[in-house]
Amino acid sequence: xxxxxxxxxxxxxxxxxxxxxxxxxGNALVDxxxxxxDDFVATHDLVKGAMTLIEPDRATQLYEAMGPGIEVSGGSxxxxxxxxxxxxxxxxxxxxxxxxxxxxxxxxxxxxNGVVFRSPPATDGPPTGxxxxxxxxxxxxxxxxxxxxxxxxxxxxxxxxxIELSRYTFxxxxxxxxxxxxxxxxxxxxxxxxxxxxxxxxxxxxxxxERHIDEWRPxxxxxxxxxxxxxxxxxxxxxxxxxxxxxRARDEVETTCVTLGPEGSLIVTSEGIVEVPPHPVxxxxxxxxxxxxxxxxxxxxxKGLPLAECGRLGSIAASAVIGHTGARPGQSLAQLA
Amino acid sequence: xxxxxxxxxxxxxxxxxxxxxxxxxGNALVDxxxxxxDDFVATHDLVKGAMTLIEPDRATQLYEAMGPGIEVSGGSxxxxxxxxxxxxxxxxxxxxxxxxxxxxxxxxxxxxNGVVFRSPPATDGPPTGxxxxxxxxxxxxxxxxxxxxxxxxxxxxxxxxxIELSRYTFxxxxxxxxxxxxxxxxxxxxxxxxxxxxxxxxxxxxxxxERHIDEWRPxxxxxxxxxxxxxxxxxxxxxxxxxxxxxRARDEVETTCVTLGPEGSLIVTSEGIVEVPPHPVxxxxxxxxxxxxxxxxxxxxxKGLPLAECGRLGSIAASAVIGHTGARPGQSLAQLA
Numbered sequence: 001x002x003x004x005x006x007x008x009x010x011x012x013x014x015x016x017x018x019x020x021x022x023x024x025x026g027n028a029l030v031d032x033x034x035x036x037x038d039d040f041v042a043t044h045d046l047v048k049g050a051m052t053l054i055e056p057d058r059a060t061q062l063y064e065a066m067g068p069g070i071e072v073s074g075g076s077x078x079x080x081x082x083x084x085x086x087x088x089x090x091x092x093x094x095x096x097x098x099x100x101x102x103x104x105x106x107x108x109x110x111x112x113n114g115v116v117f118r119s120p121p122a123t124d125g126p127p128t129g130x131x132x133x134x135x136x137x138x139x140x141x142x143x144x145x146x147x148x149x150x151x152x153x154x155x156x157x158x159x160x161x162x163i164e165l166s167r168y169t170f171x172x173x174x175x176x177x178x179x180x181x182x183x184x185x186x187x188x189x190x191x192x193x194x195x196x197x198x199x200x201x202x203x204x205x206x207x208x209x210e211r212h213i214d215e216w217r218p219x220x221x222x223x224x225x226x227x228x229x230x231x232x233x234x235x236x237x238x239x240x241x242x243x244x245x246x247x248r249a250r251d252e253v254e255t256t257c258v259t260l261g262p263e264g265s266l267i268v269t270s271e272g273i274v275e276v277p278p279h280p281v282x283x284x285x286x287x288x289x290x291x292x293x294x295x296x297x298x299x300x301x302x303k304g305l306p307l308a309e310c311g312r313l314g315s316i317a318a319s320a321v322i323g324h325t326g327a328r329p330g331q332s333l334a335q336l337a
Numbered sequence: 338x339x340x341x342x343x344x345x346x347x348x349x350x351x352x353x354x355x356x357x358x359x360x361x362x363g364n365a366l367v368d369x370x371x372x373x374x375d376d377f378v379a380t381h382d383l384v385k386g387a388m389t390l391i392e393p394d395r396a397t398q399l400y401e402a403m404g405p406g407i408e409v410s411g412g413s414x415x416x417x418x419x420x421x422x423x424x425x426x427x428x429x430x431x432x433x434x435x436x437x438x439x440x441x442x443x444x445x446x447x448x449x450n451g452v453v454f455r456s457p458p459a460t461d462g463p464p465t466g467x468x469x470x471x472x473x474x475x476x477x478x479x480x481x482x483x484x485x486x487x488x489x490x491x492x493x494x495x496x497x498x499x500i501e502l503s504r505y506t507f508x509x510x511x512x513x514x515x516x517x518x519x520x521x522x523x524x525x526x527x528x529x530x531x532x533x534x535x536x537x538x539x540x541x542x543x544x545x546x547e548r549h550i551d552e553w554r555p556x557x558x559x560x561x562x563x564x565x566x567x568x569x570x571x572x573x574x575x576x577x578x579x580x581x582x583x584x585r586a587r588d589e590v591e592t593t594c595v596t597l598g599p600e601g602s603l604i605v606t607s608e609g610i611v612e613v614p615p616h617p618v619x620x621x622x623x624x625x626x627x628x629x630x631x632x633x634x635x636x637x638x639x640k641g642l643p644l645a646e647c648g649r650l651g652s653i654a655a656s657a658v659i660g661h662t663g664a665r666p667g668q669s670l671a672q673l674a
Contacts, residue, residue, distance in 0.1 A: 032442075034449075035667060035668075063445060064445070066445075066449060067449045067450075068410065068419070068445075068446040068449045068450050068665055069442070069445070069446065069449075070407055070408065070409045070663060071407065071408035071409070071442060072407045072408070073405065082405070100437075100438055101437055101438040101439050101464070102438050105369075105406070105408060108400060108401070108403075108405075108406070109405040109406065112371075112403060112404045112405045112406075113404075113405050127438070324662075325661075325667070326407060328405055330372060330662070331372075
């Protein structure tokens with residue numbers, strides 16, 4: 001059941017003939033986070049700072065090795081969408097969970113954020129996906145994802161009404177890791193452009209970029225209106241130095257947002273480069289920093305704000321999650337803004 | 338499967354002929370925490386600061402009304418036992434979960450803390466119990482417990498070997514809310530005393546005290562060696578002013594620990610009253626403060642430390658959980674101590 005808040009958003013949008021701000025599509029995951037010493041990463045052959053896909057046996061083995069955890073709804077695009085809603089934006093999300101306890105938690109948390117989430121849970125197949133996240137003392141997070149039900153999101157799950165209603169369709173690069181989700185990505189992108197809407201993409205992870213580089217270069221050039229990447233991902237995409245990668249993105253993409261960690265970010269368009277300062281915070285756990293940065297920028301763009309202001313919202317949102325454990329904001333971003 | 342760390346603890350204890358420090362028995366719950374505005378408590382008819390038992394329908398309704406949550410293993414005595422293990426103590430826990438995703442989370446977190454936990458999960462009956470926790474801006478927590486599988490812990494689940502091996506058997510007052518768990522409480526207490534061990538009890542909650550007052554007064558006098566209570570619970574137990582309640586506890590119980598919130602605690606014995614200062618911390622969420630205080634004191638007592646030092650460990654442990662969201666320490670208490 002979609003609760004009243006989400007129902008009300010859709011009714012408002014239909015009634016007043018306006019739009020949703022952003023619909024996100026991604027792997028619907030519940031995060032399991034534990035803080036570990038540095039040697040945990042080496043001992044368990046993890047790729048520090050990256051997202052590695054793992055199979056069920058490996059997930060069980062790694063979970064047994066992890067310390068006591070906390071469970072929080074996650075998923076890259078889902079974190080972004082929760083952030084847009086926390087800013088007061090009208091947001092929706094598409095992704096697949098299983099009809100199990102973690103699936104209930106994921107759906108609850110999306111709807112409790114005020115997000116329209118009506119993707120039906122799977123009643124067969126694997127359980128709800130989860131991401132085992134190791135946070136090391138340097139606040140870096142290392143992601144180990146068992147996709148579970150999320151991998152079965154397919155073109156048939158693409159909710160055309162929500163995409164047509166949304167100013168921006170936001171897609172995560174991680175979708176490219178499974179054929180069905182990749183096909184759904186293309187379907188969603190076509191529906192959005194067919195309705196005169198914009199498509200935004202986050203590159204997600206350097207390894208993810210490298211896994212799909214041949215498909216991504218033409219796709220970014222032809223089908224992406226707003227690109228999110230950190231400096232390493234953008235360099236990986238174009239295989240060149242950051243300055244040249246920024247130049248190339250400027251030629252190929254309407255708006256490119258490049259995050260630079262503690263140095264803030266750049267928003268690049270044909271009209272120039274906006275340098276966005278970071279929002280100061282004591283870093284506890286960087287999980288979700290990029291996701292929430294995208295939330296602030298997309299919320300601002302959907303509201304038609306100047307790019308410098310969009311960037312400021314991105315910095316605020318990122319700082320709100322890196323100051324605590326977990327990738328979802330613990331407070332209203334609208335109030336922080 | 339008990340993982341190697343827990344297996345090793347038991348093997349060590351059997352080999353060297355010593356003892357476990359503490360075994361805890363309580364309702365095995367996963368906490369679902371959300372931060373809410375003050376009016377949430379009134380709107381949903383919650384009893385602020387207390388623990389209220391709720392049925393499944395009410396749990397569903399309340400969960401739908403709650404904002405996005407985080408899930409963390411909880412349960413009062415379980416929190417205490419996780420704390421003892423975090424101090425480096427040898428600890429075990431008895432409690433019932435269901436064989437479901439939240440049950441796996443609970444068992445993982447106990448074992449990942451180094452706790453011996455070998456209570457088999459239920460394969461029929463209700464799902465793993467959960468506690469819906471509303472944290473208000475004053476950092477007070479309001480508990481709403483759906484007991485689920487935990488209510489079915491019965492005398493047959495009492496693991497006599499672990500109790501006989503443990504210097505202290507720690508029982509939570511909440512067990513008295515269901516007949517089977519209450520019977521298990523009495524069985525465990527008899528086994529502990531029969532083996533020459535000590536029994537510790539936490540009164541848990543003023544409403545819980547009032548629900549069972551006629552049974553508790555004689556039980557505390559006859560069967561409890563170490564009593565934990567906050568000032569309100571101790572006053573509720575004896576129906577008198579705190580000073581007189583302390584006098585009465587001193588007459589009836591070997592050791593009584595009275596927590597006084599931000600003013601620290603008292604440890605009362607026939608030899609006098611030890612005043613324990615609080616450990617300063619910025620309070621975010623008081624969930625688990627009393628549970629972790631008990632962890633520090635019991636750990637110290639099991640190690641034969643002076644009462645003032647036991648109290649200091651209690652204050653440190655309490656401060657370690659009220660500075661963040663959730664009732665389990667996020668860092669090693671042994672290092673903090």
